[in-house]
Amino acid sequence: MLRPVEPGSDAACPYCGVQVRFAARQKGRKVIANVYVDGRWDRVETYHEGCYARAGEPHGPARA
Ligand SMILES: [Zn+2]
Structure with missing residues (x-):
């Protein structure tokens, strides 16, 4: 799913x-x-x- 980026997010992008x-x-x-x-x-x-998207949607299409 797609979510707006929220303050305090510190997760690293695996890609x-x-x-x-x-x-x-x-x-x-x-x-x-x-x-x-x-x-x-x-x-x-x-x-x-x-x-x-560049990673080829490894976990399936993102949903809004
Ligand atoms: Zn990234």
Whole structure:
């Protein structure tokens, strides 16, 4: 799913390794992906919106 980047976010993007920061002057968006391992929820990964697309949407299409 897509969510606006919120203040205080400090998760690193798995694709580029840069923290997904809140940027007040940008229409920053991030992709929050729930990652399942063997059918069980394992973790949440946070990508920059563009990085998720460049990574080939590894966890499926992002939904608005
Ligand atoms: Zn990124």
